[in-house]
Amino acid sequence: MNAETSKSWDIKLVDLTLGYDQKVVLNKINACIPGGKISVILGSSGGGKSTLLRHLVGLRTPMSGKIMMGEYDIFSLPPKEFRRIRRRMGMLFQDGALLGSMNLLENVGLPLREHTKLPEKLVNEVVLHTLELVGMADFAGYYPNELSGGMRKRAGLARAMVTSPPILLCDEPTSGLDPINSAQMDALLVNLKEQNPDMTIVVVSHDIQSVFTIADHVMVLHAGGIAFNGPLEDFKNSDDPLLKRFLDRNANFAETGGNQRFALPPQDRAKVQSALDQWLGRN
């Protein structure tokens, strides 16, 4: 089947090196994110998950290597072609990234208003329908600063979905949410996938509960590389000590040296304690 007409695209990372300025975050990674599935990218904070996502959507250029969307190496395409490929992607940013000067009706309808000549009435209908899907239709007239974090994320998801993109990228959709809102967001993604079987959804997360609920495929980033890339079942059944730690939420201070390198000498600890006691009025 021609890649252009194919409904779901695999995303391939080929010898990909990513970073900021001169700092390498991920070094020469090779992996395939399968099309038509929900893939979750896991990893510790600062491990390069969000960086990878920003590269996937073309907001940053890799230091070296390729990102293949279907058969297209997106960073070697001419700008016009690149934009054509990027139109196939929607992205939910960590905090929704809704435009602060617009209400939800305007925010979610923005791509339709900018790129199509649909009448305003029809755009509003589409927007309300999309907001309904994420349970936000009653808040269409609200501005982002009037909403909670979870509501902003759901509205951000609605905006990412409104053009029905075949590829949806979500940057930590459940971070900072309470368990109920997290579960709602997971359910939204699963429902979305069920309604759009060909859609490729890539979710960056470090919420292991969320991974078990939504993922078909898991990629684990660790120490500048890929520690695991495969189906959820293989991830669950893995004997790898690192993956076990992820699964068991087990901190390993020995590896990071977290509580050793900056241990306070006893005399300094006493000084700090005394200062705090004084401030708190404790004798």
Place this chain on the structure above:
Amino acid sequence: MSAIARNILGLPFFLLDNLLLLIREVGAMSIFMAVGLRNIFTGKQAGKVLRQIQFIGSDSLFLIALIGLFTGMVLGLQGYYALATVGSEGMLGTLISLALVRELGPVLTAIMVTGRAGSAMTAEIGVMRISEQLDALEVMDINPYAFLVAPRMSASLIVFPMLTSVFNVVGIMGGYFTGVILLGINGGIYMHRVQTALEFDDLFSGFAKSIIFALLVSTVCCYKGFFTHMRTDSVGPEAVSRATTSAVVLSCILILIFDYVATTFFMA
């Protein structure tokens, strides 16, 4: 080698570094302005331009009229006493109209609009930058230059000459109030002097200056907000505040420099 000697020897390199930085910044701003102007007719602009006209223009109208009124009144007062020393109080209309139309109108209008609307442009775009809203626009395939920069440039180009005209007219009225009503100059002579003093070249130079200032202010203010994240001296909200301050300061300096350059050009 002593620290003083090291500093003296390092001075040329310091100056060279700053010169290169300045050249790079000017180059980047020029490209930014060109890209902004190129996008003026891209996509659906009308609604966005109208909103900016309201914000930069209509909402600044009262302020501009107020400043214009008092500038004209002060000019009337100072001019009257200066001219009285040579017995030429009747020339007050000439003095006020030429000073306002050629210089004070365009310059003060531009500086006031920079303080009111230019700072808001930088802050708004800067906040959008640090909260990933500009990234979101790019991901939605919405060109941020066409969406944010071009409407502000268009609106500035439309509004600055209008506001300058309002400033000039109200300023001349302020001068009339001081000179004619308070100090007793003949009203007919005042208006006659205003009418005969102003020639097409004066009006044209004032108009041209307001267009130049519109481009300068909108470019500098949008540029500083757009590249808030590239600042090396600060990050986050502090970067936005510093970007806003530097946009206002730089705009005001450039307005005065370009005013001198333009005046030299028009006088020649």
